[in-house]
Amino acid sequence: MSLDPNMIILLVEDSEIMRKMEIKIINDLGFSNVLEAKDGQDAIDQLKTDQKVDLIISDWNMPIKDGYELLLWVRADAKRKETPFIMATAQGERTQVTKAKEAGISGMVSKPFTSEELQNVMGAAISGEAAENGKTYTRTPQTTADGRLKIKMGHIQITDHLVLGVLKHLADTGHFKPELFTLETECMATWNQVAGSLEKGEVDGSLVLAPIAMDLFSAGVPIKLLLLAHKNGSIFVRNKKGGFQQEKAADFFRDKDFYIPHRLSMHHMLAHMYLKELGLKPGVPGEDGINVCFEVVPPVKMPEFLGQNQDACGFMVAEPIGTKSIAGGIADLQFLSGQVWPGHPCCVVTLREEVIKDHEPAIQEFISLLVEAGKFIKEKPAVAAEIAVSFLDPDGNLGLRQSVLKNVLTEPHGITTHDLFPVKEDLKRMLDYMHHDMGVGQLIDLDKFVDTSFAGKACGYTAPELADTKEPQKGPHTPSPAALAKDAAAKAMLEKEGKYLTFSLDGEEFGLSILRIVEIMGVLPITPVPRVPEFFKGVINLRGKVIPVIDLRLRLGIEETEYTDRTCIIVVETQAPDGLVKSGIVVDSVNEVVNLTAENIEPAPAFGTSLDTSYIMGMAKVDEKVKVLLEIDQVLSEEEMAQAMGF
Structure with a gap:
């Protein structure tokens, strides 16, 4: 049957970030009248009013009053007892499904769910076509x-x-x-x-x-x-934000959310074992005394949620989601599942x-x-x-x-x-x-x-x-910091693979990702600009558009030299407060484009170079030569870029 797009839906979900995701799914299905409640008690308070509600979609595990307690209240309330009620929950075990059906749910959808899954359950719930309970299906080969x-x-x-x-x-x-x-x-x-x-x-x-x-x-x-x-094959990563310290690991994870792909998973088990080993009490919302809260999240959404939610401490998931997150600068490696339980x-x-x-x-x-x-x-x-x-x-x-x-x-x-x-x-x-x-x-x-x-x-x-x-397996253990650092460093280099333009400064070779380069040209007339740092040489007119130019030698603390017929201006795109902007950097000469793999790239050194290492993306080894790969967005701070663009 068709669903009324104007019907009023009460969504009950304690996690704000999950609530936002679920509202988007509901909106994408064509329903815009969505009321929000942060737990079962909040929902009951709203339902005690005369507010019209055509459908309730509730999480199960929540503090104060959970979804099951809310369901019992709704079915006992004379005014609301016929209201269609969908349990949208990570509580997906068959015993829990049976318990919810006996209490009178109209439908159940397990987290994480898709819009198609929710739409099907909504249609059955509104029409009164409750899901069949206990039916045995057969498969004809x-x-x-x-x-x-x-x-x-x-x-x-x-x-x-x-x-x-x-x-x-x-x-x-x-x-x-x-x-x-x-x-x-x-x-x-x-x-x-x-x-x-x-x-x-x-x-x-x-x-x-x-x-x-x-x-x-x-x-x-x-x-x-x-x-x-x-x-x-699975990986436990922690939020890159938050100042993790190995000796205070318990403090880092305490009172935060931790993402898992499913309650019935090895990821849930190993994360539980590790956090318990730290002296913490992990569990789901609504359980007594927990201080790390497991939330079920679609694996592909975990990096996005981790980056957006400062109250999320990490996630455990099948690869390659974790490695992608490390390489993208969102997460740091805590351990690989094979390190805590080999095989x-x-x-x-x-x-x-x-x-x-x-x-x-x-x-x-x-x-x-x-x-x-x-x-x-x-x-x-x-x-x-x-x-x-x-x-x-x-x-x-x-x-x-x-x-x-x-x-x-x-x-x-x-x-x-x-x-x-x-x-x-x-x-x-x-x-x-x-x-x-x-x-x-x-x-x-x-x-x-x-x-x-x-x-x-x-x-x-x-x-x-x-x-x-087989030798008897022992309980989980935390890998050594040295082993973790080696694994994490290798993964962090993966996003840095690609083509780089190499150029020279004072006899040394440097590289910039070709994806950030707009064009290369000889030196044009540069118009000086007053009251800017010395490394800002001024501005040039590039086909009717004025762009700032910096001398990369001076910016990196290298002695200035006269420009020659080999001197070039590389026009790059850098990240400024208002988005990507073009700027020019002056280099001694341009060399070649090289294709670098992760095996060629090592992390920026902690010592052994006079350059500010915050400028360095990594060090590449090609044909026995070392090239310094620059992070162009770090070469200019946001304040300096704003000053340059403001002239």
């Missing part, structure tokens, strides 16, 4: 005309799912030639879509977070875990039992080729990174770069794909900690859920043989 099994697999846009993308690429290009199956992959926006499609039999299987798969199994969804999708499971390969039952040879071939795809990633990370760009970001929405993905795939403590055998002891450790220490998820019989027979044949060993070679 599909085959091709020549009898091959059509395997449709769901996934999301993270490096954890690259084995699927590499298998698809190698099959499509003829490197792999499956005899018993064809492969179709479907990229989805959220974990909830992946879980929902697996539960409803819309796909044959999926690569999904292990705790989500366990929760589905506990609810009676007929799935089996056949293989790991990877080991390790831990995270995402798993699950398939519906109906598909496995009558097609075991095809499933065996599929699992075996996934194992081979994992080895291919290990052996050829540069090629795998190139495949990853098109598989994970086909429309370019994430801005993924091959260099970032290659760094993720070759990181010593990062994602590993060459050993995908599912070890039940590791999965049990995950299950037990989340259930007993965090109160998340249900205990299940892993012997019934995990089928290692396919992986055993593909990997060439059985569970007991593998278990005998």
